[in-house]
Amino acid sequence: MEIKIAPDGMAVRVMLAFLATAGLFYVNIMPAIVSGLIDSLGFSRTDAGLVASFNIYGAAVGALAAVFLITRVYWKPLAAMLLIGLISMDAISIWVSDPLTMKLTRGLHGVMGGMLVGVSFAVIARVTLVHKTFGYLLFVQFGLGGVGVMLLPPLAPIYGTSALFLALIAFSTVSFMMLFLLPDYRVEDAPKAVGNGDIKWRPLIVALLSVFLFQAANMGLYAYIIDLGKSYGLTIDFISPILGISAWAGLIGAWMVIVFSTRFGRTWPLFFATGLTLGATIALHFSADKAIFWLANVLVGITWAFCIAYLLGICAEFDKAGKMAALGGFASKTGLASGPMVASFLVSGGSYTVLINIAAVALLGCMLICLYPTQLLDKLDKSGQDEVA
Numbered sequence: 001m002e003i004k005i006a007p008d009g010m011a012v013r014v015m016l017a018f019l020a021t022a023g024l025f026y027v028n029i030m031p032a033i034v035s036g037l038i039d040s041l042g043f044s045r046t047d048a049g050l051v052a053s054f055n056i057y058g059a060a061v062g063a064l065a066a067v068f069l070i071t072r073v074y075w076k077p078l079a080a081m082l083l084i085g086l087i088s089m090d091a092i093s094i095w096v097s098d099p100l101t102m103k104l105t106r107g108l109h110g111v112m113g114g115m116l117v118g119v120s121f122a123v124i125a126r127v128t129l130v131h132k133t134f135g136y137l138l139f140v141q142f143g144l145g146g147v148g149v150m151l152l153p154p155l156a157p158i159y160g161t162s163a164l165f166l167a168l169i170a171f172s173t174v175s176f177m178m179l180f181l182l183p184d185y186r187v188e189d190a191p192k193a194v195g196n197g198d199i200k201w202r203p204l205i206v207a208l209l210s211v212f213l214f215q216a217a218n219m220g221l222y223a224y225i226i227d228l229g230k231s232y233g234l235t236i237d238f239i240s241p242i243l244g245i246s247a248w249a250g251l252i253g254a255w256m257v258i259v260f261s262t263r264f265g266r267t268w269p270l271f272f273a274t275g276l277t278l279g280a281t282i283a284l285h286f287s288a289d290k291a292i293f294w295l296a297n298v299l300v301g302i303t304w305a306f307c308i309a310y311l312l313g314i315c316a317e318f319d320k321a322g323k324m325a326a327l328g329g330f331a332s333k334t335g336l337a338s339g340p341m342v343a344s345f346l347v348s349g350g351s352y353t354v355l356i357n358i359a360a361v362a363l364l365g366c367m368l369i370c371l372y373p374t375q376l377l378d379k380l381d382k383s384g385q386d387e388v389a
Contacts, residue, residue, distance in 0.1 A: 005181050005182065005183060008127060008128050008129070010136075012127070012182060012183065013127070013132065013133045013136040014136055014140065015178045015179075015181060015182055016120060016123060016124055016127070016133060016136075016137070016182065017133070017136040017137040017139065017140040017141075018140055018171075018174065018175045018178050019079065019116070019120045019123075019175050019178065019179060019182070020116075020117050020120035020121060020124065020137050021137065021140050021141050021144070021171070021175070022083060022086065022113075022116060022171055022172045022175035022176075023059070023062075023082070023086065023112075023113035023114060023115070023116030023117035023120065024059060024113055024114070024117050024141075024333070024336075025141070025144070025145070025148075025168055025171050025172075026055060026109075026113070026168055027056065027219070027336055028141050028142070028144065028145025028148060028149070028247070029145060029148035029149055029152055029164065029167065029168075030052055030219070030222060030223045030340075031149055031153070031222060031223065031224075031225050031226045031243060032148060032149050032152040032153045032156065032164055032226075033051075033052065033161070033164050034048045034049065034051075034052055034223050034224065034226070034227070034340075035048075035153055035156065035226040035227065035236075036152070036153070036156035036160075036161045036163075036164050037051055037102070037161065038227070039156060039157055040156050040157060040160045040161055041097055041102075041160070041161060043099055043102075044099075044348075045224075045227065045344065045347055045348060046344045046345070046348055047099040047103075048344075049223060049224065049340045049341065049343055049344030049347075050099075050103055050340075050341065050344055051099070051102050051103050051106055052223050052337075052340040053337045053338075053340045053341035053344065054103040054104070054106050054107040054110065054337075055106035055107065055109060055110040055113075055337075056110055056219075056333055056336045056337030056340070057107065057110065057333075057334070057337040057341075058106070058107040058108060058109065058110025058111040058113070058114060059110040059111070059113050059114030059117065059333040059336070059337070060110075060114055060330055060333035060334040060337055061110070061111050061114060062110065062111040062112060062113060062114025062115035062116070062117075062118065062333075063114040063115065063117055063118040063121075063326060063327075063329040063330035063332075063333045064114075064118075064327075064330045065111075065114075065115055065118070066114070066115045066117075066118025066119050066121075066122065066326045066329070066330075067118065067323050067326045067327050067330065069115075069119075070118065070119060070122040070323060070326055071323065075119050075122070075123060075185070076179065076180075076182070076184070078115075078119060079116060079119055079120070079179055080176065080179060082112045082113075082115055082116040082119070083116065083172050083175060083176045083179070084176070085112040086109060086112050086113055086116070086168075086172045087169050087172045087173065087176075089105060089106075089108060089109035089112065090109065090165045090166075090168045090169045090172070091165070091169060092105055093105050093106065093109070093161070093165045094161070094162045094165045094166070110333075114329070114330075114333050117329050117333070118326035118329045118330065119326070121312070121316065121325040121326050121328065121329045122323065122325050122326045123182075123185050124137070124316065124325060125316040125324070125325035126185045127185070129261055130313050130316045130317060130325075131257055131261050131262060131309060131310060131313040132257070132258050132261050134257065134308075134309040134310075134312050134313050134316075135254045135255070135256075135257030135258035135261075135309050136254070136258060137254075137309070138250065138253065138254035138257065138305040138306075138308065138309045139251055139254035139255065139258070139305075141250075141305075142247045142248065142249075142250025142251055142253075142254060142301065142304075142305050143247075143248060143250075143251050144171070145247045145250075146243075146244045146245070146246075146247030146248040146250070146251075147244065148167060148247075149240065149243040149244050149247055150240055150241055150243065150244025150245075150247075151244075152164055152167060153226065153236060153239075153240045153243075154236070154237075154240060200318060200376070203318075203372055203373035203376050203377075204315065204318045204324060204327075204373070206369055206370070206372050206373050207311065207314045207315050207318075207328070207370065207373040208315060208327065208328060208331040209331070209369060210311055210366045210369055210370035210373070211308070211311045211312065211315065211328055211331040211332050211335060212331045212332075212334055212335040212338075213335065213362045213363070213365050213366040213369075214274070214277075214307060214308060214311060214335065214362075214363065214366045215308070215331075215332050215333075215334075215335030215336045215339065216334075216335035216336070216338045216339040216342070216362055217281070217335075217339065217358075217359040217360075217362035217363045217366070218277070218300065218304055218339065218359070218363075219335065219336045219337075219339035219340060220338075220339030220340060220342055220343040220355060220358070220359055221281065221284065221339070221343070221352075221355065221356065221359050222339075223339065223340040223343060224340075224343055224347055224352070224355070225239075225243065225297070226239050226240075226243070227347070228284065228287060228352045229242075229287060229293060231351070231352060232287040232288040232293070233288055234287070234288075234290065234293060238290065242293065242294050242297055242298075243297065245294075245297075245298060245301075246297035246298045246300065246301035247301055248301070249298045249299075249301035249302045250301040250302060250304060250305035251305070252302050252305075253273075253301070253302040253303060253304065253305030253306030253307075253309075254305040254306070254309060256306055257305070257306055257309040257310065262377075262378075262381060265374075265378040265381070266310055266314065266374040266377055266378055267371060267374040267375050267378050269306075269310070270307060270310050270311070270370060270374055271367060271370075271371065271374075273303045273306045273307050274303070274307055274363060274366055274367040274370070275367055276299055276302075276303045277299075277300055277303040277304065277307065277363055278360055278363040278364055278367060279299075280295070280296040280297075280299040280300045280303070281296070281300065281356060281359050281360050281363060282356070282360050283295070283296040284296050284352070284356050285353065285356055308332070310374075311328075311370065312325070312328050312329075312332065314328075314370075314373050314374065314377060315327065315328030315331070316328060317377060339359075342355075342358070343355050346358070
């Protein structure tokens with residue numbers, strides 16, 4: 001008996017969220033991975049950060065490849081092969097202890113994961129209410145990521161990095177089973193994009209840059225947030241629960257996207273939320289105060305989920321075939337990779353002052369330049385030229 005799933009229902013949005021998350025779930029538990037590499041395998045701070053960068057730069061390459069593949073091949077068999085590849089590379093990673101080998105292994109893992117995310121983003125672009133679907137995506141990512149960063153860091157010193165990679169294998173396996181329940185989402189059935197199919201390149205490029213800056217600023221700090229807390233005298237027993245709570249706080253941001261969609265436009269909600277992210281980032285200078293560290297991380301958890309759902313949704317609205325959504329995924333992965341890479345060279349001495357300042361400048365840039373594409377889309381909504389809700 002074939003199970004029918006409504007193509008625009010909540011169930012399908014959740015399944016697409018799992019599929020997209022599977023390719024990049026390691027980002028949601030990145031603090032656990034970086035900390036585990038340092039504590040369990042004896043990697044230096046620089047090597048641990050570069051492992052994260054290799055993983056996500058590989059994802060950027062895969063996401064870029066997806067831009068050219070998504071309209072030329074049927075997406076379901078491709079997604080199935082990529083999930084099998086991810087499971088295999090995570091299994092191999094369990095037995096790797098050499099820094100260079102780990103960088104190369106995770107880089108290849110990233111290529112497959114990024115391609116899977118690019119494919120998933122392209123499919124999401126073919127679903128109605130794209131912002132709402134990205135809200136579900138962030139809901140899944142932050143909800144399960146909260147479990148990961150709360151439970152996995154204390155396990156790494158006991159069981160090594162195998163606990164981290166087994167968690168990734170489990171998630172990919174669940175996503176693989178969901179894949180076969182999803183509708184076909186053919187390109188020819190997709191709704192029309194902004195401007196009836198004509199891509200507006202100038203605002204799109206600005207939107208892509210906004211995605212890059214936002215992700216780079218946040219991930220540069222997030223990858224090292226455990227070590228940052230330790231440098232201010234906080235303990236892992238205090239930090240891990242805070243990270244779990246902050247990730248779960250992201251559920252609030254994702255829920256707000258699901259509820260709001262574009263009911264209040266994009267410009268002011270995104271501008272205000274990015275400003276809150278900037279303020280919380282600057283507050284990390286005072287992480288020695290437990291209350292400030294707690295509040296800053298929780299606030300970033302909420303606004304990160306909220307902002308990136310809107311930013312990716314903006315990219316997706318410029319092309320309903322999915323290529324620009326996949327390109328948004330490329331910008332996101334490049335930012336996620338560049339943050340830890342830059343951070344890895346800034347924190348070798350154990351000080352986080354410069355890193356926090358650079359992240360703040362990047363967030364300020366994002367907050368200002370994203371006004372252009374958001375105002376354009378809001379204006380099109382009001383004039384009746386854009387049917388995207």
